Amino acid sequence: MAMPQMPELPQGCTKTSIEGTVKDAPLPSLGNKPYLMEKAEYAMKFPKLSMRSSKSGGSNSIELKQIVMSGLIRADEYRFAFNWAYKAEVSFDMRFSPPKPFLSSSGGVQDSGRRHSLTPFPKGFMGGKLRRPDVTIVTNKSIRWPGQAGPDHQGVEHPNNLERIVEVKFPGDVLGSEQRRDYIRIAGSSKKFSVLEVTDCRENEEREKDREYNAHTNPTQAYDSRQWPVPFERPRKAPTPVPVYGPTATSKPAYVEAWTLAQEAVESLREGGKNAIDALSQEVRQYLESASVWLTQQGKWIRQEAGKAWEWVSESTGEVLRWTDEQLREMWQQVQRYTDLTLDMLKEIDWVQVLVDIGIVVGTVVVVIAIGAGLVAAGVPAAIVSALVVLVRLAQMFWGVLAAVLGGGAVLTAASA
Incomplete structure (x- = not known):
C-alpha cells in the first residue's frame, strides 16, 4: 500500500509553521529571535485591508503586519517607560555621520534621558533623507539613546548604545540595496545589521482557516502559536492576552x-x-x-x-x-x-x-x-x-x-x- 504523499513545503521551510530566518549578521543574544518572532507570528495573521480616507473618501490598500508588530513592541516600550532593549521604528537623520536618532521634544525627561521621537516626521526634520528601520536593539536598556556615540540634535553627547539594527521582512517585502546601505550606516557596520525574514510555511488549508477566522470573529481570542486559529464558530468573547512583554514576562x-x-x-x-x-x-x-x-x-x-x-x-x-x-x-x-x-x-x-x-x-x-x-x-x-x-x-x-x-x-x- 502506497504511503500518502506529504504536501510540499514552500522553499526554505523546514516545517509547516510560521518561521523566521536570520540573515546577514546574527542577532546578539539567544532571546532576540523568540522575542521578535512571537510578535511576527501574531502580526502574520493580519490581512491586507483597505484604508478609507475620511477627507477624500478614497481608499488604498495597506499591510497591517508591520504596524501590528511595531505596535506590540511599542507596547513593551511604554510598559517599561522606554527603558527597553527593543525600540520600534526609530527615525534616523541620514544627513549626519553617524546618523542621528531623533529624540522627543514634546515634554517628559529631557537632555540625555529623552526617548526617541514617535512620529514619522520628527520635529526638526527639515529635509534630506530619513530612515526608520523596523527594530533597533540597544546595548543597555536603562539608556534611552538608541544610536551610535555622538551628539544629538541639541548637542548633548551620548555613548554608543546601538547593539543591532533589525529589518523584518514579511512575505512580499523587498530590501533594496540603498536601504541596506543606509541601515548599515545607522548600525555602524555590516556586523551590526540583521535581517529577520518571516516565511509563512503553513499549508494552504491552514491559511484558509485564518481567512475564515478573520471574516467571522475578533482577533482577540486566546493566542497560541501552536493552535491558531481557534474555530471561527466559537462565540465572541472579551479580549484575551496577545504577545507583549516578551517570552519571560509575568506582568x-x-x-x-x-x-x-x-x-x-x-x-x-x-x-x-x-x-x-x-x-x-x-x-x-x-x-x-x-x-x-x-x-x-x-x-x-x-x-x-x-x-x-x-x-x-x-x-x-x-x-x-x-x-x-x-x-x-x-x-x-x-x-x-x-x-x-x-x-x-x-x-x-x-x-x-x-x-x-x-x-x-x-x-x-x-x-x-x-x-x-x-x-x-x-x-x-x-x-x-x-x-x-x-x-x-x-x-x-x-x-x-x-x-x-x-x-x-x-x-x-x-x-x-
Whole structure:
C-alpha cells in the first residue's frame, strides 16, 4: 500500500509553521529571535485591508503586519517607560555621520534621558533623507539613546548604545540595496545589521482557516502559536492576552482590539459610530468616556466665542458636552507629550484607532494614527485617549479655528457631526 504523499513545503521551510530566518549578521543574544518572532507570528495573521480616507473618501490598500508588530513592541516600550532593549521604528537623520536618532521634544525627561521621537516626521526634520528601520536593539536598556556615540540634535553627547539594527521582512517585502546601505550606516557596520525574514510555511488549508477566522470573529481570542486559529464558530468573547512583554514576562497582559481583523475597510471610531464603539472592549470604551457619546450620536458642534469654549449638542436628547479653550490647550499638551504630534500633523490626521490595550493597571493604550497615507503606532495614557479623539475631530471640522485656539485666537463657527 502506497504511503500518502506529504504536501510540499514552500522553499526554505523546514516545517509547516510560521518561521523566521536570520540573515546577514546574527542577532546578539539567544532571546532576540523568540522575542521578535512571537510578535511576527501574531502580526502574520493580519490581512491586507483597505484604508478609507475620511477627507477624500478614497481608499488604498495597506499591510497591517508591520504596524501590528511595531505596535506590540511599542507596547513593551511604554510598559517599561522606554527603558527597553527593543525600540520600534526609530527615525534616523541620514544627513549626519553617524546618523542621528531623533529624540522627543514634546515634554517628559529631557537632555540625555529623552526617548526617541514617535512620529514619522520628527520635529526638526527639515529635509534630506530619513530612515526608520523596523527594530533597533540597544546595548543597555536603562539608556534611552538608541544610536551610535555622538551628539544629538541639541548637542548633548551620548555613548554608543546601538547593539543591532533589525529589518523584518514579511512575505512580499523587498530590501533594496540603498536601504541596506543606509541601515548599515545607522548600525555602524555590516556586523551590526540583521535581517529577520518571516516565511509563512503553513499549508494552504491552514491559511484558509485564518481567512475564515478573520471574516467571522475578533482577533482577540486566546493566542497560541501552536493552535491558531481557534474555530471561527466559537462565540465572541472579551479580549484575551496577545504577545507583549516578551517570552519571560509575568506582568499585566495586553490586548489587541477587534477592528483590525473584523472589517474589510478600516474605519475610524468616529465613522464607525456605535458599531465601532461596541466592537471595543469594555475597558477601552470606558477610556473614551464622554467622547463615546458624540461618537455614537448625531449632533452639532458649536464654537462659543464669548465663553471661549466648544460645545457639542445632541440632536436626539439635547445633551450638551463642553470643553473650554484652556481645557483643549491642556489636552493638546498632554497628547503632544505622549505622541510628539505637531499642529501640522494634527491637521493631516484622518482617523485614530485603538490597537493595543496594555491593561488598566498600566493605564496605557497604543493607538494607530493615520497621517495622510501613512500609519503610526503611538501610545497615550488611557485617561487621555478621549482627548486625542476630540482634538482630531475638531481639527477635521474646524482646522483654522482650532489652530488659532491652540496658538491663540478664534472665530465663531458651528457644524453638524
